Structures are given as structure tokens and as C-alpha cells.
Amino acid sequence: MSKLQQLILKSETSFFRKWLLNLALSRSIPFNAPHHFKIVAIKPGEVQIALPYRKSNLNHVKGIHACALATLCEFTTGLAIISLISEKEYRIILKSLRVDYLYQAKMDVTGFFTISSNFLKTEITDPLRNTDAIFKEFEIKIHDSQNNHICTGFVNWQIKKWGKVKAV
Numbered sequence: 001m002s003k004l005q006q007l008i009l010k011s012e013t014s015f016f017r018k019w020l021l022n023l024a025l026s027r028s029i030p031f032n033a034p035h036h037f038k039i040v041a042i043k044p045g046e047v048q049i050a051l052p053y054r055k056s057n058l059n060h061v062k063g064i065h066a067c068a069l070a071t072l073c074e075f076t077t078g079l080a081i082i083s084l085i086s087e088k089e090y091r092i093i094l095k096s097l098r099v100d101y102l103y104q105a106k107m108d109v110t111g112f113f114t115i116s117s118n119f120l121k122t123e124i125t126d127p128l129r130n131t132d133a134i135f136k137e138f139e140i141k142i143h144d145s146q147n148n149h150i151c152t153g154f155v156n157w158q159i160k161k162w163g164k165v166k167a168v
Contacts, residue, residue, distance in 0.1 A: 001086070002086045002087055002088050004024075004082065004087060005044070005082075005083060005086065007020065007021050007024065008021065008042055008043070008044065008083045009043075009044065011039070011042050012042060012043040018039055018042065021039060021042070022037075022038060022039050025037075025039075025079075029075075031071075032071065032075060034056050035051060035056070035057055035068055035071060035072075036051075036052050036054060036056070036057075037049050037050070037051055037072065037075060038050045038052070039079075040110065042079070042083065043083075044083045044084055044117070045080060045083060045084050045114060045115050045116060045117055045120070046080065046083075046113070046114040046115075047076050047079045047080040047083065047111075047112070047113055047114075048076075048110060048111070048112045049072060049075060049076045049079070049110065049111050050108055050109070050110045051064065051068060051069070051072045051108065051109050051110070051111070052108050053105070053106065053107045053108050053109075061104075062106070063104040063105050063106055064105035064106075064109060064150075066099065066101060069099060069101070069105065069109065069142055069150065069151050069153075070097055070099045070153065072109065072111045072142060072153075073097065073099060073111060073140050073142065073151075073153025073155055074094060074097055074153070074155055075111075076111035076112070076113045076140055077113050077115075077138045077140055077153075077155045077157070078092060078094075078155075078157070080113045080114065080115050081115060081120070081157065081159070084115065084117055084120050085120060085124070085125065085159075088162070089161060089162065090125075090128075090159055090160065090161055090162065091159070091160055091161075091162050091165055092157050092158070092159050093157070093158050094155070094156070094157060094158075095135055095156040095157060095158045096156040097153065097154070097155055097156070098153070098154045099151050099152070099153045099154070100151060100152045100154075101150070101151045102149055102150060102151055102152070103144075103148050103149060103150050103151075104150075105142075105144055105150045105151075106144070107144050107145045107146065108144065108145050109142050109143065109144045109145075109150055110142070110143055110144075110145075111140055111141075111142050111153075112140075112141075112143075113138065113140045115138070123136065124136060124159055128159070128160065128161060132160055132164045133158050133159065133160040133164065134158070134159045134160070135156060135157070135158055135159075136156070136157055136159065137154055137155065137156040137157075138154075138155050138156075138157070139152060139153070139154055139155075140152070140153045140155065141153075
């Protein structure tokens with residue numbers, strides 16, 4: 001179990017550890033820092049992340065920017081996957097991202113994603129014994145504070161063992 005996975009496990013029941021996880025992720029993924037993502041709830045395979053309605057996340061019509069919503073989709077699904085598989089053993093990298101926008105976000109939004117350890121085993125880690133890489137698309141729905149369905153993200157991840165990654 002990696003240090004990140006240990007911190008995720010401890011964050012499930014500890015406010016301080018969740019705060020520490022939020023801090024660690026905002027520093028280790030500097031691109032995400034201006035968004036002020038906040039992990040609301042986390043346990044292995046299940047993640048809920050909030051994106052605040054704040055000036056740095058807004059577009060020209062005062063709604064949450066499409067790119068911030070897309071990043072929320074990517075971040076939430078990726079963290080859920082990493083919570084179950086070690087980032088030291090497997091590399092996950094975004095292959096493609098498509099978002100269908102349904103409603104303008106004029107308040108805080110939340111992404112919730114869950115993946116079962118059984119799905120991960122049967123669909124990802126077991127097949128990786130016989131192939132170099134797996135491509136999996138995950139669907140995530142983003143809702144605002146009033147439970148309006150803001151958008152649906154389709155996040156396609158490439159997952160492979162680090163031993164199969166070719167250095168350039």
C-alpha cells in the first residue's frame with residue numbers, strides 16, 4: 001500500500017487527515033491548486049470532491065468555467081482509481097475527456113465517483129497480466145448544491161504497469 005493510499009484510508013475517519021490529503025494533493029498537482037478543490041468524502045474506491053463557486057473558477061458569464069468542470073471530472077475519477085491501485089505499480093494517464101454540459105453552474109458543484117475493487121480486479125489488473133495497457137472510460141455526473149445535474153463527464157484512462165512504460 002502506497003503512502004497516498006494510507007493517507008486516503010486515514011482520511012476516511014479523520015478531519016485532520018482529510019485536510020492533510022487536500023493540502024498534499026493541491027501541492028503535488030499544482031495545476032489544480034487555483035480551483036480550490038476540496039475532498040468532501042473519501043474511502044478506497046469512492047470519492048466526493050467539491051468545486052467552489054469562486055472568481056478563479058468563473059467564466060465571462062459568471063458560471064463555473066467548462067474547463068474547471070472537466071478538471072473536476074478528471075480529478076475525481078482518477079483519485080478514486082488511485083485509491084485502489086498503487087501509483088507506484090501502475091501509471092494512469094488521461095487518454096481522452098468529453099463533457100456534456102447540461103446546466104449552467106451558478107453555485108458550488110460536487111463530483112461523486114465510485115469504483116468497486118472487484119471491477120478493478122476483473123476489468124483492469126487481471127487483464128494487465130496479458131496486455132501492456134488497458135483503456136477504460138468512466139462516466140461521472142456533476143451536480144450543484146441544489147442537486148441540478150450540471151454536466152456528465154466521460155473520462156477515458158490509460159492504465160499500465162510502470163514496467164511497460166517506454167522512456168522517451
